[in-house]
Amino acid sequence: MGGEPTGGAAAIVSFHHLDQYATVPSPITAAPPVARLVGAASVAAGAATLPLGAWGPLAVLAIPVLASAAIARLPLSRLLARMTGPLAFVLLASIGLLVLVPGEPAAHLGPVAVTREGIARCGFVLGRAIVALGAAVVLVSTTSFPDLLHALRVLRLPLVVTAALGLAYRLLYLLVDELERLQRAARSRNAGGGDAGRRRLMIGVAAAVLGRAYARAERTHRAMVARGYSGDLPSLQAWVWSPQTVLVLATLVALVAATSAAAHLGVL
């Protein structure tokens, strides 16, 4: 299992938990990152925009997600575990639909009625979210962040954004750790008691992290310029589009387009 942190030097804060299947040899990881990104985005967009109640087309779009996870040798348990956190937020956001959607009451929670239409809509929104989430998790599990950046550059995202993302990637977990250290230090000095004290502490910590982020970014940038950085971050790996990759991606995009069109036209 390539890339999984195993302790010692590997335990340094990293993104390895995200892309731990990126180095597992498979047809998915052999495909260029832009093909993986386009494939995952088309399945996610296709599933997320299906008309309400189109359970059949949703099941069709779930197949490529499960198939790509199996081909990438990403265990189902791992896929589901990675989906649990984001799904909790989706669940919290969609639970309001049970009572906000008008319709025939199915049950009463105190003075509020849970409607049948609300249950149906909440269920389908969750279904769409699960398939789209699955596609995103397969993508992020099989693609390293530098490869994702490469794909975004190929897709002509503004250079300034990819450069900023590249630098942010280097700083992100350092800053998160710094934030936790600052909070721990403040707590050990009994700072932040009560809501008002905690607010003052949060403001101080946020301002300190902002100052340190700037200082660190300026240092990193100077070091990058000294090593020849001129605004672009070229990828060292040359990706080759094989005929099979082109064929599989074209088939996938056509499947998503056909399923989506059939669902919107009420054929499927």
Place this chain on the structure above:
Amino acid sequence: MRARSGAPRRGFGLPAGTLMAHIPDGFLSAPVVAGTAAASAACLAVAARRSRRRLAEREAPLLGALTAFVFAAQMLNFPLGAGTSAHLLGGVLVATLVGPWSGMLVLFAVVLVQALLFQDGGIAALGANTLNLAVIGAGGGFLLYRWVFALVGDGARRRAVAAALAGFGSTVMVGIAVALELAASGIVPLRPAVLVIGGAHVLVGIGEAMLTGSVLTLVIRSRPDLMTVVAPPTRAARGVALVTLGVALTVAVGGVYLASTRPDVLTAAATRFGLTGRETSTVTPPFAGYAAPRGGPWVAAVVGVMVLFVLAWAVSRLAARRRS
């Protein structure tokens, strides 16, 4: 330092509005997804061109640092009291530091990282989330900041107060945009959406205002060079700001008058659950039912809006003085 076993911990116990600031996949219809993506792409294209002209070679370290900072700061739960908390959205804070165009790019980068790496906000909903948090949050928030800045005048503390008020306003605008997108997608009716999500964002906006104003005050004190240069308001700019304030007040008065003729969501809900007539009050309100004893609803609307304006003005001036 230690390895993490998943996405960075994000706080629970957040108001509903905070959760919906990043719309997940599955909530938006195809036309809304396509429309918001096109609008965001157009705005980002302009932002990329204008930002390059403004920041030149400083842009990568500045924007990278701010992207990482906003992501990290969004993990801080800011207590609002009464058991509620919120986290920073950061649009106005970032825009006051690097300008609106670069601010939009920073917020887009944050939304992109959150969607791609942590599935916080959907891939298909990326356009809508970019429109809400980057274009409206940072770009629209900066417009609000310029407007309030022209009204309150120049000075370090006034800048912080203007940013705080703009932070509040932009957060409410984000909440209303989310509600409109969900309603346009046919997921939830418009009125409850605006009431629940917009209302939650009013709470979130209070935290956003506190954080934006306070962090900016500390930045102005310690690193004033980090602030984007905004010229002090001229007499003409002040005049325009006052005219737009007048227009806003007129619209608000009209809105209050129109709103008073129809039952609102709470009244409708109370009627539905048979709660009308059960309410008790020990105080007799001066303008019960939005009607003044003399002059009817028009007088009530004008007096109500003027009282609110004077109160908001007094609070902002007091806050500006105390920050000094």
